[in-house]
Amino acid sequence: MPKDLGSFLTRIRREFPRELLDVKKPIRPHMWEVSALLKHLEDQGRFPITVFHNPKNLLDKDSAFPLVMNLFASRERCALALGLPPERSRLEMSLEFARREQRRVDPKVMSEDRAPVKEVIEKGARIDLRKFPIPRLHHMDLGCYTTMPCIMRDPDEGFYDVTFVKCMYKQPRRMVASIELPHLRRIFEKYEERKQPAPFVTILGHHPAFLLGSLALTEFGNDDYETIGSYLGEPVRLTPSETWGKDFLVPADAEIVIEGLLPPGVREICNPFGEVTGHYQPQWLMPVLDVKAVTYRENALFQGIFSGHLGHWILGTIPKEGSLFNALKKIYPHVTAVHLPVSGCGRFACYISVKKRREGVAKTLGMAALLNSPLLQWAVIVDDDIDVFKEREVVYALITCVNPARDVDVVENVFNLFTTALGHRKVIIDATRPLDVPFPERIKVPEAALARVKLEDFLT
Amino acid sequence: MTEIFWVRCPKCKGRFYCDTELRYAGVDLICPFCQTSFDVEKGLETRTAPH
Ligand SMILES: [Zn+2]
Numbered sequence: 001m002p003k004d005l006g007s008f009l010t011r012i013r014r015e016f017p018r019e020l021l022d023v024k025k026p027i028r029p030h031m032w033e034v035s036a037l038l039k040h041l042e043d044q045g046r047f048p049i050t051v052f053h054n055p056k057n058l059l060d061k062d063s064a065f066p067l068v069m070n071l072f073a074s075r076e077r078c079a080l081a082l083g084l085p086p087e088r089s090r091l092e093m094s095l096e097f098a099r100r101e102q103r104r105v106d107p108k109v110m111s112e113d114r115a116p117v118k119e120v121i122e123k124g125a126r127i128d129l130r131k132f133p134i135p136r137l138h139h140m141d142l143g144c145y146t147t148m149p150c151i152m153r154d155p156d157e158g159f160y161d162v163t164f165v166k167c168m169y170k171q172p173r174r175m176v177a178s179i180e181l182p183h184l185r186r187i188f189e190k191y192e193e194r195k196q197p198a199p200f201v202t203i204l205g206h207h208p209a210f211l212l213g214s215l216a217l218t219e220f221g222n223d224d225y226e227t228i229g230s231y232l233g234e235p236v237r238l239t240p241s242e243t244w245g246k247d248f249l250v251p252a253d254a255e256i257v258i259e260g261l262l263p264p265g266v267r268e269i270c271n272p273f274g275e276v277t278g279h280y281q282p283q284w285l286m287p288v289l290d291v292k293a294v295t296y297r298e299n300a301l302f303q304g305i306f307s308g309h310l311g312h313w314i315l316g317t318i319p320k321e322g323s324l325f326n327a328l329k330k331i332y333p334h335v336t337a338v339h340l341p342v343s344g345c346g347r348f349a350c351y352i353s354v355k356k357r358r359e360g361v362a363k364t365l366g367m368a369a370l371l372n373s374p375l376l377q378w379a380v381i382v383d384d385d386i387d388v389f390k391e392r393e394v395v396y397a398l399i400t401c402v403n404p405a406r407d408v409d410v411v412e413n414v415f416n417l418f419t420t421a422l423g424h425r426k427v428i429i430d431a432t433r434p435l436d437v438p439f440p441e442r443i444k445v446p447e448a449a450l451a452r453v454k455l456e457d458f459l460t
Numbered sequence: 461m462t463e464i465f466w467v468r469c470p471k472c473k474g475r476f477y478c479d480t481e482l483r484y485a486g487v488d489l490i491c492p493f494c495q496t497s498f499d500v501e502k503g504l505e506t507r508t509a510p511h
Binding site for chain 1: 461462477478479485490492
């Protein structure tokens with residue numbers, strides 16, 4: 001069975017039923033009700049995959065498409081998506097992610113009549129995006145947004161670029177596509193320079209390994225379908241699109257595919273939109289998507305991300321940790337772990353632990369980290385007895401080991417893509433214990449006693 | 461990093477913010493609270509951000 005979203009949810013229901021919440025009661029995603037329910041759960045510390053079986057559509061009528069939210073709001077579920085046991089969801093998973101980034105699996109092309117995503121085909125006047133349960137998430141959001149990966153094809157080299165792009169509903173056959181990330185923008189600009197409309201596809205739901213694979217840190221020119229196959233552990237099945245046929249292949253096992261054209265030189269208003277920083281992205285102009293075809297499975301699921309919340313942050317964390325760890329290891333082999341905490345939105349801060357043998361190493365690693373990942377704004381370096389996946393320990397090191405006069409460095413006038421109070425600055429904090437001045441030793445319970453006293457002997 | 465300016469919707473008085481590219485783009489803004497379109501000049505506030 002080829003991997004798809006439905007098969008993943010079936011497995012979760014069977015093997016990890018507490019990880020999934022079925023909501024049967026009708027709910028109105030376009031009236032902020034889905035985000036309200038997810039926020040209530042979040043306030044209770046609960047982040048299950050939430051399947052809304054009876055959502056309303058944009059016309060406030062019953063939608064035929066169940067809405068799946070919060071799938072990525074747990075590292076353990078991301079591990080399961082990649083075929084790993086949940087207990088390997090920390091640095092091990094990130095290292096496996098980095099390993100798969102280096103591999104390629106050729107996609108498999110199949111005919112339209114066998115492709116699940118072609119079970120229903122709508123074109124022209126039959127298209128009405130209002131049939132979908134597109135959520136409006138935060139109070140200042142300008143409208144309802146899809147939040148799933150989009151696909152473009154380079155007009156010169158022919159490779160496919162796949163990455164997350166939000167699209168705002170505008171009219172029954174029109175959206176505004178937030179093409180901000182450099183690869184897609186570069187492809188779009190190539191079409192614009194030729195004054196040609198750019199083919200653009202968004203997929204609203206697929207197996208989570210497909211979606212995670214679309215986040216791999218590949219260079220411009222990489223064929224992302226090949227990389228995504230490495231994450232799925234099987235070839236991505238592709239099928240000709242309705243609009244461009246074999247000249248633009250789409251994922252055959254997606255839930256829903258929206259095909260359209262981005263006309264050159266056309267921009268329309270979109271945003272505010274609650275983004276990854278937990279702030280609203282401002283109103284601005286973005287390219288327009290004229291929708292040409294919509295295809296989907298019978299019983300298709302509509303998938304979304306709760307932007308600016310845990311699942312969104314974890315999606316940023318996993319692809320960067322492994323490659324950053326590997327890069328820092330090359331500089332200093334005694335690096336023991338790297339974590340991009342969700343408190344830094346999974347992108348803006350990294351915690352690095354190191355078995356420090358000499359002074360100055362921590363700051364060298366901090367500089368290297370900030371150069372390695374352009375989104376990073378903060379680098380915190382701690383000793384190897386601090387578990388970087390336990391934030392309380394990292395904060396303990398910050399409070400007890402940092403002398404601000406010498407251990408905090410602010411690098412002025414360096415570019416940051418995302419807006420935070422830092423502006424165009426980056427910060428390195430050396431929270432390791434100093435080796436060159438007398439400093440107290442950290443307390444510990446003797447190893448021999450820990451080995452001798454077993455919890456189960458005393459608590460049973 | 462994005463530079464922003466705050467505006468107030470002339471109809472519902474709701475406040476939101478825009479990228480500075482919209483200051484002189486000649487495009488009407490759209491209020492996220494009441495969906496009214498309005499000229500930038502009609503929504504400008506004197507201060508740039510709340511504190
Ligand atoms: Zn208004």
